[in-house]
Amino acid sequence: MLLPSLIPAFLFFFTFLFYLRTHCASFNINDSGETIMVCDQLTISHSPGYPLHTLWGRVNCLLPLGQPMLRVTFSSMVTATLSVVFVYWILRMLLQRVFIPADSMDSMPEDQRPGPWLWEIPSVFGALVFAFSYQQWFQACGAKGGIYTLNTLLTVAMLYLFFKMRERSWFIKSFLLMGFLYGLSLAHHWPNQFVMAPAYLWFFFSSQKRVPFRAFLGSLLRPFDLWEKIRSIVSAFGSVNFVRVLTLGIISLSVYLYLPLRAIQDPIINWWDPRTLDRLWGTVIRKGYLGTGDVHGMATYVRNLKRFWMHAEHQFGGGFTFVVYALAIWGFIWLWNKKQQKDVLGLSILGAGVFFGIILFNNPLEGYQWTIDNFFTPVFLVVAMFAAAGIAGLCEAFSKKWPTYYAPLIISAFCLSFASMPLILNYMATDKVVDGQTVYQSVDQSRYVGSYDEGMNMLKTVNRDGVIICNGDIDILPLWYLQHVEDKRPEVVVFTMQLIPYDWFREPLFKKFPFLKVPVGYDVRPETVVQDMINMHAQDRSFYFTNIFTAPWMQKDDPAIPEGFLWRIVKTKNLDYAFTSRRLNVLWATYRLRDLEAPERGYWDEYTDVMKDAYGIGYDFTGYFSLINKMPDVALWNFNNALKYRQPQTQSRIYAMLGETYMALNRPQSAVNSFQMAIQKGAQDSHIFARLGDAFSGMSDFSDAQSAYRTSLNINPQDTVALAGVSVIEKKQNAHGGKDKRS
Helix, strand or coil, rough: CCCHHHHHHHHHHHHHHHHHCCCCCCHHHHHHHHHHHHHCCCCEECCCCCCCHHHHHHHHHHCCCCCCHHHHHHHHHHHHHHHHHHHHHHHHHHHHHHHHHHHHHCCCCCCCCCHHHHHHHHHHHHHHHHHHHHHHHHCCCCCHHHHHHHHHHHHHHHHHHHHCCCCCCCCCHHHHHHHHHHHHHHHHHHHHHHHHHHHHHHHHHHCCCCCCCCHHHHHHHHHHHHHHHHHHHHHHHHHHHHHHHHHHHHHHHHHHHHHHHHHHHCCCEEECCCCHHHHHHHCCCCHHHHHCCEEECHHHHHHHHHHHHHHHHHCCCHHHHHHHHHHHHHCCCCCCHHHCHHHHHHHHHHHHHHHHHHHHHHHCCCCHHHHHHHHHHHHHHHHHHHHHHHCCCCCCCCHHHHHCCCCCHHHHHHHHHHHHHHHHHHHCCEEEEEECEHHHHHHCCCCCHHHHHHHHHHHHCCCCCCCEEEEEEEHHHHHHHHHHHHCCCCEEEEEEEHCCCHHHHHHHHHHHHHHHCCCCCCCHHHHHHHHHHHHCCCCCCCCECCCCCCCCCHHHHCCCEEECCEEEEEECCCCCCCCHHHHHHHHCCCCCCCCCCCCCCCCCCCHHHHHHHHHHHHHHHHHHHHCCCCHHHHHCCCCHHHHHHHHHHHHHHHHHHHHHHHHHCCCHHHHHHHHHHHHHCCCCCCHHHHHHHHHHHHHHCHHHHHHHHHHHHCCCCCCCHHHHHHHHHHHEEEEEEECCCCC
């Protein structure tokens, strides 16, 4: 029995090794920057506050393991790996009872007992398939993912106790521990645990023996009979134990007290400021997010379903995913036929509850469906468990067909090879295009540093005592981490316009930086409050805004000069940092521009495309500013770099600006090539054809120049550049005797 006792240790270290190998080197572009800061600084996270994860992450931040980035991600890997071990233990109990029923466990002769490989191998299979499923693996390797891996760990720990409840001496112990664990679950991520409650109730009522399960089901439609059955079940546990379990649940729920106790100390980040009962309740129930989603309806449900299937079709690795689904269906049938209906229904209710809860109650706006990805993990957990049962059914069938000495070894080797497929396929996965949209499916995040670099580059851009105005999570979260955790450029003021309407964010900001304070009336929109801040304090500070999703009113009302990756509002204090080619080259030379290209294998996400384009915008508009300020050499360098970073739909305009730059440098042949590329990329503006004519004319290629001018005038007969060009050509042809360079 030594080998089975070592299996959990093997699973833990084997799984943890791959999680460690593929974990994010810094933090993702999602909420990981905030998550690390919250755990390291013991601040307050966004709703529902996640107090349990904050405290768990803080414990890991005390470990002597590199930077806080690694320490918080380490906590994600630990909880994810423990979940895998619990899955193995649950499957082992479930499948062992199939082959050796509880009522015959002691009476069955030793020589008639089936070999333990019949349940050990399928249990390992299910644990490994779940461990390296896309969603579980992805969450394990990032700081923000630790919130979801902790939720998964609490879920499988609850399931484990339900199965242990059926063993001798574990009936009351499991009951009491479940009360404590469920309280912790509600103190962590209650929406997920709320939709799992029906499954928990099912397992709870079906695990006791005082009232037979069939009798309990039969009483569901008879209220008085049902009440008597429930009273019998309560008496099975004892009323004293119900008081104890309630007490334990309240004790674990008291973790929420962290939020008001910490809020009154005014931490550096204090989401929703839950210091009062009303604020605490609003934080827990996510009141601040009400009304921010789309209207519930068929369109929302369809979008959610499409998002689910986008990952579900390759969850366990390419085509092997459909093998796992087929095994899960077979496992469902096999368990049902083996008289395990209670467990089959319980697991089905768990998976279905989570699935339909997400599809029907989440209503993200178009383009924000990615926010629901992480909640689907319990669905794939149930699939993996049923697939393990399917493997157990196949092992049973093969062992009966080939009852030879070597059959267990051969079948086990085959099953374990099958179990490695999600590991191999998901580790080696490359991106693919579905319906014109790139699906980023690789789990290897070890080379991802984009979000960290983004924050560093913004801080490098800012003048002394500058103010960075952000427009959302993508730009503010890496700055929060770098400033508050790594103490990089703490004198720079950063805030996000999205939170300015909330007093819990706005008032502490004014208190910490009194030079930003402005009178605030009933109108708390950013275009009012932030604009007043700029107008009132422009002479004292340099104000910058970012390239990412810049608010239209900001672009319209605040003319700005491109400063590398940021925009400096022209009417704000400059601090003698003039816009020169020398400063520009020094600035961009210090930037981190690593891993901005989508790798052949490795983590990439659609928001990195946004960030990459933001760098392109910096190059693009810095080139434009350089050109209009008579610095064509600087403009040339910028436009060529912009082509490497900007999205394809913008390249026609950049090529057109390159053509203008070459014209300013008196290089007409290069200008011709650039204008032709702009046209090839889709530009059909009369001005571009007119300038192409000017470039040909500069080469004395009058025939091609006339053709370009005619095309321009066909598009716009009043194009002044084309009309002037035609006039110039006529004069030049007269001067050359009617001949052009080609003749």
